[in-house]
Amino acid sequence: MRPLRIVSFLLLSALAATPLLSQEPQVRASVTPDRVEEGNQVTLTVEISGGSQAPDELPDLTQVPGFILAAGPSVSSYFQWVNGRTSASRTYTYTLLPQGRGTRTIPPLAVKIGGVVLRTEPVRVDVVPRGSLGGGGNPPPQGSPFADPGMRQRLAPPPTTPALLIVEASVDKPVVYPGEQVTLVYRVYTQFEIAQMTLKDQPTYQGFWVEDLKTDDKYETRPVARKEGDFIEYTVLKKALFPTNPGNFTIPPITFHFAVRRRGMDPFESMFFQPTEGFFRSSGAVTIRVKDLPEQGRPPEFKGAVGRFTLEVTTDRKQTRVNDAVALKIRVEGQGNINTLGTPTLPEIQDFKRYEPKVEEAMQAKGGTLVGAKTWEYVLIPLAPGEQVIPPVRFAFFDPLTAQYRLLQNDPIRLSVAKGDLAEMPVQAAPDRTEIPVLGSDIRYIKQAAGRIVDEGTIPYAGRGFLALLLAPLALNASILLITRRRAALSGSEALVRRRRAGRAARKRLRRARTHLAHDQSGQFYQEMASALTFYLADKAGVSASGLTYDRIEEILSERGVEPEMGQRFRRCLEACDFARFAPASSGKEEMERAFAEAGKVIEDLEGKVRVP
Amino acid sequence: MRRFCGVVAVLGLALLFGGIGAARAAGASRSPDELFARGYEQYSRGDYAAAADSYREILSAGIRNSRVFYNLGNACFRRNQIGQAILYYEKALRLDPTDEDARENLRYANLRIRDRIPADDSPLLLALAVRARDLLRLEQVTRLFLGLYLAGMLLGAGWILANARRWAPHLGIAALVLFVLSLACGGWMLLQGRARTSADEAIVLVEKVEVLSGPGSENTLLASVHEGTKVRIHNRREAWVQVTLPDGRAGWIRGETLGVI
Secondary structure, eight states: OHHHHHHHHHHHHHHHHHHHHHSOOEEEEEEEOSEEETTOOEEEEEEEESOOOOOSBOOOOTTOTTEEEEEEEEEEEEEEEETTEEEEEEEEEEEEEEOSSEEEEEOOOEEEETTEEEEOOOEEEEEEOTTTTTTOSOSOOSSOGGGOHHHHHHHOOOTTSOOOEEEEEEESOSEEOTTOOEEEEEEEEESSOEEEEEESSOOOOTTEEEEEOOOSSSOEEEEEEETTEEEEEEEEEEEEEEEOSSEEEEEOOOEEEEEEEOOOSOHHHHHHOOOEEEEEEEOOOEEEEEOOOOSTTOOTTEEEEEEEEEEEEEESOSEEETTOOEEEEEEEEEEEOGGGOOOOBOOOOTTEEEOOOEEEEEEEEETTEEEEEEEEEEEEEEOSOEEEEEOOOEEEEEETTTTEEEEEEOOOEEEEEEOOOTTTSOGGGGGGOOOOOOOOOOOOOOOOOSSOOOOOOSOTTSSHHHHHHHHHHHHHHHHHHHHHHHHHHHHHHHHHHHHHHHHHHHHHHHHHHHHHHHTTOHHHHHHHHHHHHHHHHHHHHTSOSTTOOHHHHHHHHHHTTOOHHHHHHHHHHHHHHHHHHHOGGGOOHHHHHHHHHHHHHHHHHHTTTSOOO | OHHHHHHHHHHHHHIIIIIGGGSOOOOOSSOHHHHHHHHHHHHHHTOHHHHHHHHHHHHHTTOOOHHHHHHHHHHHHHTTOHHHHHHHHHHHHHHOTTOHHHHHHHHHHHTTOSSOOOOOOOOHHHHHHHHHHTTSOHHHHHHHHHHHHHHHHHHHHHHHHTTTOTTHHHHHHHHHHHHHHHHHHHHHHHHHHHHHHOOOEEEEOSSEEEEESSSSTTSOEEEEEETTOEEEEEEEETTEEEEEOTTSOEEEEEGGGEEEO
């Protein structure tokens, strides 16, 4: 039993395999339908026949120009063995969405089977404008959705016309300025009951700032009449686009997958199941031209805001104290892209410390346009007391409706800043002090007259008067010098003579005294003696002999460096002479001899001892 | 002898305070003070051309005054005559080197001229000396010199008369110190006087002037200088002036394009 089964299996396998291996594989591509309205799908079938081998490599359909791959591939195999003849095929089905209008060609597709590359024939698809097929083509009307009596009642399409499903993208204006809002709306027109709708992939909007306008879950629905017939219109997506740069931009098509309800002819089945059928639809591409913003009349404060705005600047109070913070609120409100609003130009505020602002923004869609408000809240710390003025804040925007720039500014805000409490003032306030800002430069102002306008160009020392002024004191000093020298010379020589002759004159007087002594004339003798002593001293000292008292004599002697003992001797000698002169009775010859000898000795001893004054 | 001292002192003081300002200019047809006040009023109104005319009228009477030059420089600056403005600021500084306003405005006006002025790279000591020279006006330096000189002379006379008194040597040293100081001051005075009288610098007054290699238009064009540039004058031949440019190059310029400071 067992061997028999094995044999029979082998036999069968051999029979089955032989023709398969011998048959050459073939590939064929076909499209249904080959004529399609814009936005509708086509089905591409790639059939590999004549071999059960699976292909090593499938054609890449993602890069076919002019088509979007919406779904696929789905595979189905077919194997038949009839009367010793076998036929086998594999079918790959793709759902494609043709783009644009006209004849689109699917190029030869390469399939690699068993190391051999096979190519299909090119396939042509005619894309015709919407409605030109009279609603023909797809979706394939197998299992007609018109089985739904309610729908038929609502739409009441002509019974001969197959149902339609259209996706459309539209913008409210094709030419805009950068920053101006463009509203992009995706609408679905349907004659079916749509069970489910999914976005195939989220489209990218290059060159635009995108804000979603639709917020609620429910679609706007309304019946519309188009030239193709009556439809239910669903507004499925609404987006506000803000172009960022000038140029031409294309918004790529969007593709939806729809599941539409269909009811089988069997009312029993339709009671429990709601069979659906899926197919793809894509919108057309939309081109937007973005113009350059005009150069003319562009204020320097313009930072790219486009729309219509109002400016409001407030402070939370008008009176404050030094170091007591004041909140300065700048609020810009209006239509436009609030997110990208640049900070309004806040002027330099002197005597205030300013912190980075706190920014708040709020946006909402209002009647299809985005409106909102952006707030910058600055904290200002007054640093100096007095009436302070916050200069106007400037905000410029471009109004696309009038195609003109507008500059908003508020009135200056006056703040009265009272002196802060010294005790409360933080010591750290000092580092906040700023350099005195340079606001401008100019030449210094002209001068007013300080006194008379006189010629200053002269050289003060150039005149003769000046020279005279220099020479006069010089001459004066020279003459003073001359005169004093001369006088000194004169007086000097007189004294010298006297000094030199002092000794001789004294000896002469002493000789005369000796004569008087010989004649015993005591009065004359003593007088001669006294004058010899007195004149000797006067001559030596260079002083006048008259009026010399004893004290003065002693003073002169000590001034001229004579020893006190010597001075005493001189004084005693002179006193003795004077005494004897006025009392003659007491003087004898002997005494006169002794006085004479003493006087001679004193003069002799004094010689050379009296210094030159 | 005491009488001598008294005579010298009185003579010195009298000359010091009375003698310097003795030679004052005689009054013109319209008084310079009136013209000056009128110029001020015209300038304040913004009528710079009229103000400049008023100030020029003062100058035409032969009066050289630093304030007049300064105000005239401002009027010219306002009329965008940068060359003239620089010339008059320089003239004002010649008469009054202590005028900070004129110095500042000259610096400001020099920012507006086309030719680049090479940075002042004179050695520090020289720069300090020039600064010191400009600390006082010539009149003040002259007064200082005379004061020192006469005081020195007075002390010298006292020293001579003090003869052999004990304090005589102190008097002599003081006189000597004062005399040496007065000599230094005299040198300062001469230096300033030379700076005031030298006519060796000039300002280009026309928008652009050509610098040639010789006195005559047939000579080679060496460079061109623009309004406001300061040049140094070396030589004159007929209508031509030999100058040194700020960068050190020399050449000949037509004299009427220059304003001598």
